[in-house]
Amino acid sequence: MLFNSFEFIFLFLPIVFFVYFFLNQNRLIIAAKGWLVFASLFFYSYWKLEYLPLILTSLIFNYSVGSTLTSNNLKVKITRKTLLIIGITFNLGLLGYFKYADFFIDNVNSLFHSNFAALNLILPLAISFFTFQQIAYLVDSYKGLTKEYNLLNYCIFVTFFPQLIAGPIVHHKEMMPQFETIKNKLKNYKHIAAGIFVFSIGLFKKICIADTFAIWATAGFDHSTTLNFIEAWVTAFSYTFQLYFDFSGYTDMAIGGALLFNIKLPINFNSPYKALNIQDFWRRWHITLSRFLRDYIYIPFGGNKKGELITYRNLLLVFLIGGLWHGAGWTFIFWGFLHGVALVIQRIWNRLNIKLHHFWCWYITFNFVTITWVFFRATSWDDAIKVLKGMFGLSGIVLPDFLENFLFFLQDIGIQFLPYNEIINVKKGFDDYLILLYILLALLVVCFAKNSVEMLNDFKPNLKTSLFVAILFIFSFILMYKAQNSEFLYFNF
């Protein structure tokens, strides 16, 4: 079930909410938890029932390993470390089998000219998210950072529907105490109001902004064979904004949905496109994934404590893994590699202590992120090269003819001037001549407007916010009605 569907907003969410608090009010605490787990599993298997046994197996296995690690009560003669390794191997094996098997087979076939048949497995929804979350749980259990909870509690921790599909990736220790607090078992109107507020922002971001940019990103990446200079930048910026508004919109809806149940999820985005360097970007973008990669990969490998070269190696390794986590493809790995290299360069730059004006810091970071998203989005190298060639003027530079009077001398170096409506080719799917204006507006919003977390912090229940929320919902519903059920990008990861 999608957050941006009428059945979720008008049926699933209200029913789950009212039944949950009804059971809690009648002191049926366990039944309420059971209801939440049942509802979450229903939410998960709404797409495909076939996914359900997989998540159940994963839940039971990880709970067994985790609780054994926590209780320190090993019945067989293996060390806790061995048990942890078994647990992590199981999770990675599961992820590897479902997500990377075909990628592996493909590469073996092309490397050794063999002919192994692809498995053509359908990627189980959210597998990357619940796998990482459970690996974190096992490691925390090993370190003694988790208290013992029963299976029902564990199931809530993993399956709680607002964060199940695409995060935020949460820690056991930040979630379970919230479910245990008695105060949280009662309806809290302050939380409900705040939840509705942030949910409406997320819905608007997804439906009205991300899905609009999606049309132009798809036009450029999927429906065009060549792109001129302007079309290529429109394509790249469209995807840059689509991805941000899509994923942060999803996160806002997750945070809002969880707040209805008095659960505070960690923030996942903090105006990433305001970042002034690439390290800053990763402190603002998909924060819970960055936290996971830092705590469970970067630091265990030595972090920055073992000398500069090892630090560089670790950075590259973390981002190669990060790239691979996002998708089984070389373009994803290359995207991760580029970010790893950028972080290494930044560290060297910092050591050299060269200062740049804030504007240039932002400009370089934003454009680097935009250019690297091309690899992230492209389904093949050819697609990526097509867009990049356009962006760097290798497929010809065509500028709007109203600039001809000022820039006529550029004709000498082969730059053409054409009417604007011939540059932005409608038939390729760039269906609106105002694309450049939308891109400019989006840029202003991501650079200067408050983000949803800041808005949530400033939230006051008054007529102004009431109208604001109502208008966001109505706008979103109108567009939802037309373009029913567009999936979130991060569902693919």
Next chain:
Amino acid sequence: MKQSKYWIIKTFFVIILLAFIYPVFVYFFFKTPQYSLWIHNVIAKKENSAKSIHQPKIILLGGSATLFGLRAKDIQETLSIPTINMGLHAGLGLKYMLYRAQTQDFLHPKDVLIFIPEYGILFEEQITQTNTFYFLTYDRKYFNQLPLKDKIQSIYMIKPRDIIQSFKEQLTFKGKEHPPSKGYNSSTLNQNGDETINTGSKEKKISTECISFPENIDLFKKNILLLTNMRLFCQKNNIDFYISYPNLLFLEKYNLEDYYSENFLKVHKALKQANLKIIGYPKDFFYEMKYFYDTRYHLNQRGVTIRTMEFINKLKETNIPVLDSSGPKI
């Protein structure tokens, strides 16, 4: 806490209020006189031509693939039977086209009605942006008699951006269509309703993507039911009703991939199973790029000539009573 509770109630109230105000507002104030004028004039011109013929005639009904794909004038001259190209805009939808054919009194006993729907309109919803704009601007009578569900669906098709466009149009509309240099114009139709402006080829504009077939065929089944009802209407009124296929850009994939052959066959079989008389087979009307004007469904004049000749041959092969009889001819 109390303040938050009131805020929630107030917000829900405002949402509900806006949800009611929006459709009422759209219903009363939304109009696209400029955008829909070409469609309006094309319909009026063609229906008037058809109504003015008081002897058996051929009506070629369909979307713009018919308008830009067949030359009724050639059919009329070759077969010596009045022929009207009733090709309109595919966005009007199959249901509305058939509705007009049943209610606008241009079909008479012994007429031959050949319906040539684009593949899209066979598979899609009958509520589209184009027809919503058209109904609210030029055919409110039809809009008013739609089931409530369809009315709501139509109105929620209209995006806030469309409303801005609508006001802009209403303020600047001067009662004239865009000149032919800026868009389609009803003045370029000939007396038989054929489009005449489509010379040359705007190859760059033409999509080279294959048409898509739906996985869910419920809508297709529903639309076949509409065709069956039309067949019964024609039977009752002594009108000869046929279905044919639109001209379409030939793409290698249609031949190479089983998916397309199977789906074209499925469409053909489904129409046959509904006891509809069919002229030709989808692949009979595939043409090369050089014969297309500005979309994969719109032929240029060279293409129209070839397509019409082939279509006439198909008509001759088909046992159409009015063509065989020595009845009234022009």
